[in-house]
Amino acid sequence: MAKQLISALTIASNSPDANLNRWATHMLGRLRPFAGTDHYFWGAQQARTRADLERLQIELAQQEHDAHARLNAVSARLDRFKPDNRDTWDFNPVQYAAGLREADITDTPENRVILNNLRNGYLKDEHIKGTRTGMRYHSHINGGSGGILFEYRQQPDGTVTPYVIDVASKRIHGNDYVWKKGPKGPPY
Structure with missing residues (x-):
């Protein structure tokens, strides 16, 4: 029994x-000095070590199973993903560019609908038909007096993150937006 445990630990000590x-x-290192000494102590130490080794092996098997499940999920997402079809996208929460936050968009019922459409991939550009990942779009907020510059970004795991690039609280005239981060003027 002791030789089997030491053999199993030796194999485990060479694990990647x-x-x-x-x-x-x-x-x-803890067991070797006790080999051949007090049988009760050796037996108790051996039983604890064997139980710990079995627990670790079970945990490692579960971690390996979980990693395979995550890999299969990513593979399935990437296989069905089409950049111009929001029905093939799995969404992450909306992210905001540095210095921006949701509070920069005036809280009105209309703007809440706009943000909800952004979260779900239904927000479209005012002047472009359709949406696809990796392109910048803009939409009017505040009843048309402001704007939101956004894109849908595909992540390496196949998910899509709606990303707010900039927010304009007002337009001076025509398409001259007053952007919080970028230059004044049309969507950049």
């Missing part, structure tokens, strides 16, 4: 998993 390797090496 750094945590298992470190733990098994540590346990081998």
Whole structure:
């Protein structure tokens, strides 16, 4: 029994998993001095170590299973993804460019609808038909007196993040927006 445990720990100490390797090496160092001494103490130590080793192996198997499940989910998302079809997108929460936040958009019923449409991929540009990932768009807010510059960004895991690039609280005339971050003028 002791030889089997030491053999299992030796194998585990050569594992590519750094945590298992470190733990098994540590346990081998603790057990070797007791081999051949008090059988009760050796047996108790051996049982604890074997239980810990089995627990770690179960945890590692679960982590490996979870990693495969995440990889399969990413692969499935990427396989069905079409950049110009929002029905193939899995959405992340809306992100805002540095220095911007949702509070920069006036809280009105109309603007809440606009933000909800952005969250769900239904917000479209005022002048362009359709949407696709990786393109910048703008939409009117505040009843048309302001604007929001946004895009839908595909992430490496196949999800899509609605991203607010800039917010204009007003327009001076025509398309001369007063952007919070960017230059004054039409959407950039």
